[in-house]
Amino acid sequence: MPNEWLAEILACPACENRPKLQQTANGWKCPECGREYPVIDGIPHLVIKEGLTPSPKQK
Ligand SMILES: [Zn+2]
Structure with missing residues (x-):
């Protein structure tokens, strides 16, 4: 599967x-x-893990 277009965007x-x-x-x-x-199911996941905060559990 060509990913040249992905590399561009x-x-x-x-x-x-x-940066690309x-x-x-x-x-x-x-x-x-x-x-x-x-890449999950062919879709790149651009997630900054360090910047994420865990979802608060409301109980
Ligand atoms: Zn970077």
Whole structure:
């Protein structure tokens, strides 16, 4: 499956200058900050794990 178009539009959400991601065996990797983003069901998940806060459990 060609991913050339993805390589053109994918950019690291963690870096201010939005560098283009490089495709790896497991997904996509930012050449600047080194974060790796997985591909799930063919869709790249650009999630900054460090920036996420756990959902509060309301009980
Ligand atoms: Zn980055």
